[in-house]
Amino acid sequence: MGIESPVHFPRTRSASFAAPPSTTLRPYPQISRIPIELIQDIFRRLDPATVLKYRRLCRHIAVALSDPHFAILNLNHHPEKSTASLQSYKLWFVWPESYQAAYAGRLSVNELKLGWKGIKGSLPRALGSLKSLTILTLHENKLSGPIPLEICSLVNLSILHLQGNKLSGAIPSEIGNLTQLTQLCLQSNKLTGGIPREIGKLNKLENLSLNCNQLTGEIPAEIKGLKALKSLYLEQNMLYGNVPSEIEELGSLQILCFAHNMLTNLLPSGLKKESRVWEILRHQGFR
Incomplete structure (x- = not known):
C-alpha cells in the first residue's frame, strides 16, 4: 500500500470573522449629553412606584428624575396613582419631597x-x-x-x-x-x-x-x-x-x-x- 498524502483544507482568512474596521464603529453618546427633557419624557411612562429606583443609574438621570417637574409629569401620566387610594397613600410617605408635594397638590x-x-x-x-x-x-x-x-x-x-x-x-x-x-x-x-x-x-x-x-x-x-x-x-x-x-x-x-x-x-x-x-x-x- 502506498502512503496516502495528507488532505489539505483551504485556509480561511481570520479577517472574515473579525470585527468591522474601527472606522465603522460609532460610540454610544454620553448620557450626560442627553437633554434632561428627553430623559424625563422617556421615564415619565414608568410606574411611579418603581421609576425612582433608576436614579441609581447615574448622576445625570438622578437629577432628571429628582426634579419636581418630573414628579408632576410622572403622576400626570399615571392618574390612577394620583388618586386618594391606600396604595398611593403608602407611596406618599416614602416618596422624596418633590413627589410628596406634587401628590398633595392633587388631593x-x-x-x-x-x-x-x-x-x-x-x-x-x-x-x-x-x-x-x-x-x-x-x-x-x-x-x-x-x-x-x-x-x-x-x-x-x-x-x-x-x-x-x-x-x-x-x-x-x-x-x-x-x-x-x-x-x-x-x-x-x-x-x-x-x-x-x-x-x-x-x-x-x-x-x-x-x-x-x-x-x-x-x-x-x-x-x-x-x-x-x-x-x-x-x-x-x-x-x-x-x-x-x-x-x-x-x-x-x-x-x-x-x-x-x-x-x-x-x-x-x-x-x-x-x-x-x-x-x-x-x-x-x-x-
Whole structure:
C-alpha cells in the first residue's frame, strides 16, 4: 500500500470573522449629553412606584428624575396613582419631597383616616398644604422622625391622632396654632423635650394624651387654658416637679393620669380638698 498524502483544507482568512474596521464603529453618546427633557419624557411612562429606583443609574438621570417637574409629569401620566387610594397613600410617605408635594397638590380632602395601615416612612411636610383637613388620623403605623412644623399650619384640624408610631423629637410649640382641636393624641411614641406652654391655647381640647413618651420638665401652668378638657393622660414619662395648682381650674376634667413620672407626690395646696381632681390624684398615690 502506498502512503496516502495528507488532505489539505483551504485556509480561511481570520479577517472574515473579525470585527468591522474601527472606522465603522460609532460610540454610544454620553448620557450626560442627553437633554434632561428627553430623559424625563422617556421615564415619565414608568410606574411611579418603581421609576425612582433608576436614579441609581447615574448622576445625570438622578437629577432628571429628582426634579419636581418630573414628579408632576410622572403622576400626570399615571392618574390612577394620583388618586386618594391606600396604595398611593403608602407611596406618599416614602416618596422624596418633590413627589410628596406634587401628590398633595392633587388631593382635596377634609378627612385623612389612615390608622392601622402599616404605613412606613416619615410624616410628609406636604401635609401642610392640605388646608381643608379637619381630621388627620395616622395612629398605629410605623412612622418615624419628627412632627413637621407644617402640620401646625392646618388650622382647621379638630382631631389629630398620631399615637402608636415611632415619632421622635420635641412637640413643636406651634401646636398652639391648632385652636380648633378637640382631640390631640400623641401617646406611645418616642417624643422628647417638654410639654410646650403654647398647648394652653387649645381651649376647645377635650382629650390630651401624651403618655408613654420620654417627655421631661414640669407640667406647665398654662395647662389651665384647656377649659374644655375632659381627659388628660401624662403617665409614663419623665416629668418632674409639682403638680400645678392651676389644674384645679379645669372644671370639665374627668380623667387624669400622672402615674410613673418623677413628680412630687404632694398635692398642691391650691387644690380644694374633696374636689374631683383631688380625689383622682389621691387614687394615684398623691397626698
